[in-house]
Amino acid sequence: MNVLIVGLGLIGASLAKTLKKNTSHMVLGWNRTETVSSRAIADGVIDKTGALEELIPQADITIVNFYPDAIAPFIIKNKNLFKKNSIVTDSCGIKTKICRGLEKENFNFYFIGAHPMAGREVSGYDNSLATLFDDASFICTPYENTPRNKTDALVGLAQEMGFARTVVTTPEHHDEMIAFTSQIAHVLACSYVLSPLAPQHAGYSAGSYRDVSRVARINADMWTELFIDNKEPLVREIDDLVSNLMKFKYSIVNGDDKTLHELMEKGNRIKEEIG
Numbered sequence: 403m404n405v406l407i408v409g410l411g412l413i414g415a416s417l418a419k420t421l422k423k424n425t426s427h428m429v430l431g432w433n434r435t436e437t438v439s440s441r442a443i444a445d446g447v448i449d450k451t452g453a454l455e456e457l458i459p460q461a462d463i464t465i466v467n468f469y470p471d472a473i474a475p476f477i478i479k480n481k482n483l484f485k486k487n488s489i490v491t492d493s494c495g496i497k498t499k500i501c502r503g504l505e506k507e508n509f510n511f512y513f514i515g516a517h518p519m520a521g522r523e524v525s526g527y528d529n530s531l532a533t534l535f536d537d538a539s540f541i542c543t544p545y546e547n548t549p550r551n552k553t554d555a556l557v558g559l560a561q562e563m564g565f566a567r568t569v570v571t572t573p574e575h576h577d578e579m580i581a582f583t584s585q586i587a588h589v590l591a592c593s594y595v596l597s598p599l600a601p602q603h604a605g606y607s608a609g610s611y612r613d614v615s616r617v618a619r620i621n622a623d624m625w626t627e628l629f630i631d632n633k634e635p636l637v638r639e640i641d642d643l644v645s646n647l648m649k650f651k652y653s654i655v656n657g658d659d660k661t662l663h664e665l666m667e668k669g670n671r672i673k674e675e676i677g
Contacts, residue, residue: 404460405559406430407448408476409467410438412522413493415530417465417563418447423532424564430457438527447530458483463559465516466492470627474503477513484511489556491516495580496632497543497573505545512552515543515573517580518565523619540565543573581635586643588625589636591618 407418410433421429431448433439439451451457458464458480466473473492484490488511494500501515520538522529540560544553557568571579594600595618603611629636646665653661 403462404428404430406432406457406461406464407467408432408454408464409434410442410447410527410530411467412525412527412529412534413518413520414465414467415442415447415527416520416532416534417467417493417518418442419530419532420535420563422447425559425562427559427562430461432457433527441527454480455483459485461485461488463489463491463556466490468492468494469624470494470496470500470631473500477504478507481507481509481511484509486510487512489514489552491542491556493518495584495628497576499631501543501545501573512548514545514548514553514556515576516556516560517541517543517576518560523617525621525624535563535565537566539567539569541569541571541576543571543576577632578635581632581639585629585632585636586639588617588620589629589640590643591615592620594618 405421405427407414407421407429408431410418410431414431414433418429418431421427428450429448430450431439431442432451432454433442439448442448443451462485464484466476468476473494477490490509490511490513492500492515494515495517497515497517501513504513518535518538518540520534522531522534540557540563542553542556542560553570557570560568591614595615600615649665650662652658653665
């Protein structure tokens, strides 16, 4: 099978490396900057590169790895190049805006949204890893009328690549859960290090500071798009977080040790139960 990786940054190149490591599929690759494509060939990360007009018609599965707002325009622009009945997917961390926008189009291929759930605090081809998706989840969000064999083919590819878990869900549920498991954590981390005391942390910090602040190392261009494109679920999570923070604040201000103790006990109990 021919798998085309469009965009050879951190995620795209890591997907290519994982495909080369764990499968026998032919890996085609394309990047806007040709020097990156040439390096990927030289490094053995991809088997073939060239012009999109040459590569896209050869691909049985195409994975588009761009910033959120560039994915749908790219697919629509090149819709006549994709192989008939092939699978076109993406790796973006939000799904509703992309999937519901493309659902309105008339394609002769099958678009299935996807999210390989892994990342790093750094970006670009040079930081890609063949191990990035070890123990990671692969989420796909097919339309209701997507043929089962097409979804199974994409899930099967993820399993071949070595993803630890595969999840099939709706774009809306994906975005709701990602707002909680990922996006709110980045909002919290960035808010945390905006404290005027943050520059003075050396000598006073240990595991707690490191764990809470880690994902404040963020690609602001990409995450700005992700946050705004997932506005409603993320704002709901921010509202819940602020509400819980205010409960802690008022119990401390009022010296209400009973409520404070209950809040911490409840948090501890939930964490113990859900992991």
